[in-house]
Amino acid sequence: MPFDITFWHAVGTRFLGRRNDNVEPSRWFHRLESLLPLFMLLLAVAFNLYHLYPEVAVRVPDLNDSVLALLATELAVQAITGEQNLTDPWLATVGMGFPLFHHYQH
Secondary structure, eight states, rough: OOOOHHHHHHHHIIIIIOOOOOHHHHHHHHHHHHHHHHHHHHHHHHHHHHHHHHHHHHHOOOOOHHHHHHHHHHHHHHHHHTTTTSSSBBBBTSOOOOHHHHOOOO
């Protein structure tokens, strides 16, 4: 054994601020050893928070189906205000045009 019991007792009393404790030095080692999983967990959480922060900090455009839904909403508003047929307006921004509400269930 490279270190004797007095070393672990010195670690427990000097660095952890515990003095005049009647606990055996080997129990100090087990107490320190039990903090290792907690420290590893906190390290993993901190690592992930640091590296995943840009995922929520940077605003990116929503390229999912909500773009089509927003476009269809604007098309419906234009059809209502322009006194056009609401059930069959022409969506000219998609390809060469498409009757979205005629084919898409609404």
